[in-house]
Amino acid sequence: xxxxxxxxxxxxxxxxxxxxxxxxxxxxxxxxxxxxxxxxxxxxxxxxxxxxxxxxxxxxxxxxxxxxxxxxxxxxxxxxxxxxxxxxxxxxxxxxxxxxxxxxxxxxxxxxxxxxxxxxxxxxxxxxxxxxxxxxxxxxxxxxxxxxxxxxxxxxxxxxxxxxxxxxxxxxxxxxxxxxxxxxxxxxxxxxxxxxxxxxxxxxxxxxxxxxxxxxxxxxxxxxxxxxxxxxxxxxxxxxxxxxxxxxxxxxxxxxxxxxxxxxxxxxxxxxxxxxxxxxxxxxxxxxxxxxxxxxxxxxxxxxxxxxxxxxxxxxxxxxxxxxxxxxxxxxxxxxxxxxxxxxxxxxxxxxxxxxxxxxxxxxxxxxxxxxxxxxxxxxxxxxxxxxxxxxxxxxxxxxxxxxxxxxxxxxxxxxxxxxxxx
Amino acid sequence: xxxxxxxxxxxxxxxxxxxxxxxxxxxxxxxxxxxxxxxxxxxxxxxxxxxxxxxxxxxxxxxxxxxxxxxxxxxxxxxxxxxxxxxxxxxxxxxxxxxxxxxxxxxxxxxxxxxxxxxxxxxxxxxxxxxxxxxxxxxxxxxxxxxxxxxxxxxxxxxxxxxxxxxxxxxxxxxxxxxxxxxxxxxxxxxxxxxxxxxxxxxxxxxxxxxxxxxxxxxxxxxxx
Numbered sequence: 001x002x003x004x005x006x007x008x009x010x011x012x013x014x015x016x017x018x019x020x021x022x023x024x025x026x027x028x029x030x031x032x033x034x035x036x037x038x039x040x041x042x043x044x045x046x047x048x049x050x051x052x053x054x055x056x057x058x059x060x061x062x063x064x065x066x067x068x069x070x071x072x073x074x075x076x077x078x079x080x081x082x083x084x085x086x087x088x089x090x091x092x093x094x095x096x097x098x099x100x101x102x103x104x105x106x107x108x109x110x111x112x113x114x115x116x117x118x119x120x121x122x123x124x125x126x127x128x129x130x131x132x133x134x135x136x137x138x139x140x141x142x143x144x145x146x147x148x149x150x151x152x153x154x155x156x157x158x159x160x161x162x163x164x165x166x167x168x169x170x171x172x173x174x175x176x177x178x179x180x181x182x183x184x185x186x187x188x189x190x191x192x193x194x195x196x197x198x199x200x201x202x203x204x205x206x207x208x209x210x211x212x213x214x215x216x217x218x219x220x221x222x223x224x225x226x227x228x229x230x231x232x233x234x235x236x237x238x239x240x241x242x243x244x245x246x247x248x249x250x251x252x253x254x255x256x257x258x259x260x261x262x263x264x265x266x267x268x269x270x271x272x273x274x275x276x277x278x279x280x281x282x283x284x285x286x287x288x289x290x291x292x293x294x295x296x297x298x299x300x301x302x303x304x305x306x307x308x309x310x311x312x313x314x315x316x317x318x319x320x321x322x323x324x325x326x327x328x329x330x331x332x333x334x335x336x337x338x339x340x341x342x343x344x345x346x347x348x349x350x351x352x353x354x355x356x357x358x359x360x361x362x363x364x365x366x367x368x369x370x371x372x373x374x375x376x377x378x379x380x381x382x383x384x385x386x387x388x389x390x391x392x393x394x395x396x397x398x399x400x401x402x403x404x405x406x407x408x409x410x411x412x413x414x415x416x417x418x419x420x421x422x423x
Numbered sequence: 424x425x426x427x428x429x430x431x432x433x434x435x436x437x438x439x440x441x442x443x444x445x446x447x448x449x450x451x452x453x454x455x456x457x458x459x460x461x462x463x464x465x466x467x468x469x470x471x472x473x474x475x476x477x478x479x480x481x482x483x484x485x486x487x488x489x490x491x492x493x494x495x496x497x498x499x500x501x502x503x504x505x506x507x508x509x510x511x512x513x514x515x516x517x518x519x520x521x522x523x524x525x526x527x528x529x530x531x532x533x534x535x536x537x538x539x540x541x542x543x544x545x546x547x548x549x550x551x552x553x554x555x556x557x558x559x560x561x562x563x564x565x566x567x568x569x570x571x572x573x574x575x576x577x578x579x580x581x582x583x584x585x586x587x588x589x590x591x592x593x594x595x596x597x598x599x600x601x602x603x604x605x606x607x608x609x610x611x612x613x614x615x616x617x618x619x620x621x622x623x624x625x626x627x628x629x630x631x632x633x634x635x636x637x638x639x640x641x642x643x644x645x646x647x648x
Contacts, residue, residue, distance in 0.1 A: 230503040231432050234525035238438035241528040244591045244642060245442070254639035261595050261641070268525050289510070303602060306576065310614035336603075 004166065008158050017156060019147040030139055034132040035108060039084055041109040047123050051116045059121065078122035080113035089128040102282065105130045117415040129242045168192035169212070172201060181215045182281055219278055226274045233271060236264055266390065272390040276333065276382075280399045289327060291357060300335055301354075304343065313346055317354040322361075322423075326404055334400045337393040338363045338419050345417070353416070362420040371412030378408075407410055424469040424539055425449045429459040429463050429485065430501065435524075439472065442528040443535075445589070445627070456480030463489060468496045468540045472531070475502040483512065490517045497538035501531070527596035529587045536586035552585050554631055554648055566629035576601050577622045584645035586616065593642040619643060 045068060052060040062070050069090060089107025109126040168190045175187045187208045190201050212272050239358040240260060249257065297319055324331070342352045342365035350366035376382045378398040381391040397419075407422040426443055430436040431454050440450045440467055452467070453459035456479035463471065463485060471489070497546040500513045504523045508519050519538045522531060540550065540559065548560040556565040562578055564571045573581065583600055584592070594615050601618075625634045636644045 227503060230524050231435070235432060235434035235438070237525040238435050238442075238528055241593065241596070242441055244593060244638070249639045249641075251640075254641050257639075258641050260591055264525075265595050265599075302575075306614050306618060307602070310617070315572045364460070 004158060006160055007162070008155065011154060011158070012151065015151060017144075019150070023143050023147070026143060027136065027140055031132075031136055034135065035129075038108045038127055038132065039110070040131060041068075041107065042084070042125050042127060046110055046112050046123070048113075049123060049125070053116050057116060059116055060277060067128055069124075069125045071126075072114075073122045073124075074119055075113075075122045077115070080111065080120075082110075082112045085109045085111060087124075087126055087131075089126050106133065134189060166193070168194060168197040169200070172197065172204060185274070186212075204319045205258065219281065222274055223278045226271050228280070229267075229271050232420060233264065233268055237268070240264060270390045270392070273390055273396060277392065277396055277399060280330065280396065280403055283403065287327050289323050289328055290323060291328050291331065293324060293331070294319045294360065296328070296331060297335060297354060297356060298359075304339060307343060308352070311343060311346065312349045313343065313352055314350070315352045315354070317356075319354070319356040322356055324423075326338055328392050330400045330404065334397050334421070337397045338421075340391060341365075341393060342417075342420070348379070358423075360420055360422045362418050364416045364418045366415060367417050369415055372410060372417065373412060377410055425467075425498055425614040426451070427459075427462055427466075427468040427471045427480065428452045429472060429477065430474045431455065432474075438528060439531065440532070442532065442590070448533070450618065454478075456485070460488065461487055461538040463494070463496075464492070467494065467543065470499060470519075470535050473498055473500050475500060475513075486516050486518055486578075486639065487511065492542065495542065497535075499531075499534055499538060499541050501526070527599065528579060529583070529592045529596045530600055532590070533583050533586040533600065550582075550585065552588070555581075555585075555626075557582065557585070566626060566631045568631050570627055571629045573625060576618065577625070580618065581626075584643070588645050588647070591642050591644045597643070 046120055049070070060070075061074050062072075085108075085242055086110035087107050088104040105128055107126045107128045107130075109124055112123045112125070114121050114123050171190050173185075175190075178185075179187060187201070187205045189205070190197065192198060192201070204405045240257070244257065297317065301317065302317060339352075339354075342363050345367040346352065346365050347367065351364075352366075353362075353364040355362045355364075378394050380395045398408050401421060409422065411418045411420065424447070425590075426448065428436055428439050428443075428450060430439065430452070433454070434452065436452050440452055443619075444450045451462060451468075453462050456477045459473075459477065460480075471483045473485060477485075482500065482502070486500070487499060489496055498518045500518045500521045501515075501524060502521070513521050520534050520540070548558055550557040550559055554567045556568070557563075558565075564573055564578065564581065569637060580597065583597065597615055597619075601615075619635060623633065627633055629638055632647065634645050634647055635645065638644045
């Protein structure tokens with residue numbers, strides 16, 4: 001849920017609840033005040049009747065009036081208790097046009113008693129409250145209208161202003177998404193006057209520069225470490241070559257020497273791969289030339305011919321002409337890695353298919369009948385337990401593709417592992 | 424032939440010196456910039472093996488000095504710096520080749536021999552070894568004037584062997600020479616065996632002696648002894 005929607009929902013609900021409560025209180029207060037007003041009128045009338053009865057010792061004459069009706073009823077003495085009641089009010093002739101079908105309308109009455117001589121009367125003074133109710137209805141209507149108007153304003157304000165207020169946040173978010181630890185672009189200063197966003201921006205900028213400098217340090221370390229390793233490896237290598245020239249090894253010694261050679265050669269390759277990775281990341285290998293990918297691949301197939309034969313692999317290729325202006329060295333490393341993988345993870349008598357069309361190159365190979373785990377595939381030093389590689393081949397391939405602006409994808413179907421380079 | 428090895432790493436310098444020293448070869452060494460400059464400016468060499476990072480200066484300066492004075496020496500840069508700029512700078516300045524550490528001594532020797540051949544046999548493209556005649560331009564091989572049809576890799580292999588004659592060349596070195604760095608898929612280099620067998624068979628069928636000997640299961644030796 002978006003912050004804005006959440007915020008809107010909360011404000012709307014609280015506004016409605018608060019407005020309803022105030023509306024009810026408002027209604028109650030007004031009707032209370034108005035009823036009191038009516039009650040006061042009734043008391044005035046009561047006093048008039050009582051005074052009249054006291055003075056004249058008879059009941060006053062009752063006239064038909066618009067807003068008050070008075071009735072007397074002789075009852076047993078002491079049986080009437082004085083009270084205000086909500087009652088019905090018989091409509092007067094002039095008012096009959098309002099709600100014609102109703103004979104009565106709501107009213108407020110005062111029940112009281114009066115003694116005239118030895119007679120005891122129950123007196124009902126009733127007054128119509130229709131006008132009071134009308135007033136309350138109007139007030140209530142206005143209140144509801146105000147609530148609705150307020151809600152609408154709130155809604156529109158939130159929509160327009162709040163989303164504009166959040167704009168710097170979205171801009172920052174966009175920058176954060178574009179953030180790449182490898183490139184040189186920093187997170188820019190966002191144009192905003194809001195303190196919170198300014199702080200966020202500053203925190204992001206300092207974080208990104210810190211991450212970048214850490215990353216750079218790490219890279220420099222990798223480069224330096226690999227570099228420093230080169231010389232001792234070179235010495236070991238040359239000493240092994242020299243040792244080989246001394247005569248007469250027995251079987252055990254030559255087996256040991258062989259293992260040493262293999263280990264050193266793996267170490268060399270691992271080291272070179274690490275250095276290569278750093279160089280690709282630093283864009284140090286961009287010697288662009290026009291090359292035809294088709295002839296590069298054809299050359300490579302010839303180059304690997306004996307290895308295909310040795311493993312009994314069947315290779316088929318469908319190649320179209322595709323001319324690039326790109327780094328031949330990187331392309332060479334990329335193709336070499338992908339093809340080496342296709343050979344290494346194949347079984348004897350398996351198959352390799354290379355397809356080059358204008359927009360993509362795909363290299364397919366038979367192998368294990370289970371797809372590779374996609375998410376770890378391009379991670380450094382991730383490799384299957386059976387692999388003889390150094391776990392950097394696909395990382396390098398991915399890095400090269402990223403650098404050249406291509407996409408490298410993996411797919412598994414019908415028993416074929418497919419690596420596709422999309423140009 | 425006369426070779427100058429400019430390399431500050433003692434272990435490497437000694438190995439190279441030992442590998443190149445044999446009857447008819449003179450190897451000299453220099454471990455620092457000043458020592459190297461002194462030798463380069465006084466003596467002439469068929470090939471100078473030049474390390475880039477040296478105490479007291481850089482190999483690039485030495486290379487510039489050689490080229491400014493129009494010394495005819497061949498120059499092979501051996502460097503741990505595999506960055507493209509260094510490589511291009513070195514070759515632009517007139518170095519004949521560039522080899523990245525670590526390398527096999529046999530590979531170094533093959534490169535050096537190629538440089539020396541280019542320098543000294545100008546106009547003459549024939550490489551002779553007993554009854555073998557190799558035309559470097561046409562990339563063809565004859566045994567007692569009988570042409571032998573070799574594949575591209577067999578031809579490269581033969582040249583590699585001749586450059587390293589009398590030396591045991593490891594299978595790793597051969598594989599890397601023929602298939603490049605990409606060849607990391609095989610812990611067992613069995614297919615090299617069949618390759619060498621083919622070359623040997625072709626040469627012997629054409630009447631050549633058997634020069635290729637297997638050496639303790641680790642490599643091969645090309646020798647006429």
